[in-house]
Amino acid sequence: MGGRGAAFGKGGDHGGGGGFTGGGPAQVEPAVPATEQPKAEPETAGPETEAAAAPPAKPEPVSGQMSDQPVLENRWGLNDPDAEVAYHDDGPLGTAMKYLGQDALMDVDGQPLANVAGRLATDVSLGRRTAQEGLDDLKVLRDRLPEGSQGHRCLSQAIRQMDGPDTPAPKIPDGTPxxxxxxxxxxxxxxxxxxxxxxxxxxxxxxxxxxxxxxxxxxxxxxxxxxxxxxxxxxxxxxxxxxxxxxxxxxxxxxxxxxx
Known part of the structure; x- marks a missing residue:
């Protein structure tokens, strides 16, 4: 690692040499070798450091109030790669959406629950997110909904149908392409x-x-x-x-x- 070694080597050429500087008095070596001098206390973390180390804020629970925004059209089958909502309505999440009832309009960050869940289904179907990412986000969304609500029950049922056990990956033989x-x-x-x-x-x-x-x-x-x-x-x-x-x-x- 030549670059790294050279950098450390050059560091020893600067600092407390015994020569003269601009004709002034010679620099005096410290009485205690540098390796034995007390080390400076590390600086305490400031607000910016603490903010960077803090975990992301947990999403706020959904109040249960209804949104005044319209439910987006499900454009499944229309071959629209830019569709906001395009998912098969017979899948686990699509079936859950059919039974949301009034909770389809439940306000989630300014949008109806049907739109938020529909976008999750769409992103996985169109390859914008992996199935695992979509499932993880769906669990977070479900946990934000009021306990006992129809929305909470429907998403829980979809999650049970979509989830899989956390099994170890299969052992791959040496030489496998x-x-x-x-x-x-x-x-x-x-x-x-x-x-x-x-x-x-x-x-x-x-x-x-x-x-x-x-x-x-x-x-x-x-x-x-x-x-x-x-x-x-x-x-x-x-x-x-x-x-x-x-x-x-x-x-x-x-x-x-x-x-x-």
């Missing part, structure tokens, strides 16, 4: 996959184990067949995130094969 190793990590990060690993993750691990054992026949086709195993209504739970990850892995394997 990186596109497959990356796909294992990406799929395991989706709560829906951890909830039902038999749909994509377990078959993927069979492909990985077969490759590790030297059995490569049809591995690429078997990987491709893992796509589109979920109904599109599960877009708010990560269906499209799963399919996009598999498509990327197939393309990466094809690219590697062409480069050989």
């Amino acid at each position: 990186e596109p497959l190793a990356k796909l294992v990590r990406e799929l395991h990060a989706v709560p829906l996959v951890r909830r039902e690993p038999e749909v994509e993750l377990e078959p993927l691990m069979t492909i990985v184990d077969n490759l590790a054992a030297g059995r490569r026949a049809r591995a690429r086709d078997e990987l491709q067949w893992l796509r589109n195993k979920r109904h599109e209504s599960l877009g708010d739970s990560g269906k499209f995130e799963i399919d996009r990850a598999i498509a990327r892995a197939v393309k990466a394997l094809d690219d590697e094969r062409r480069r050989r």
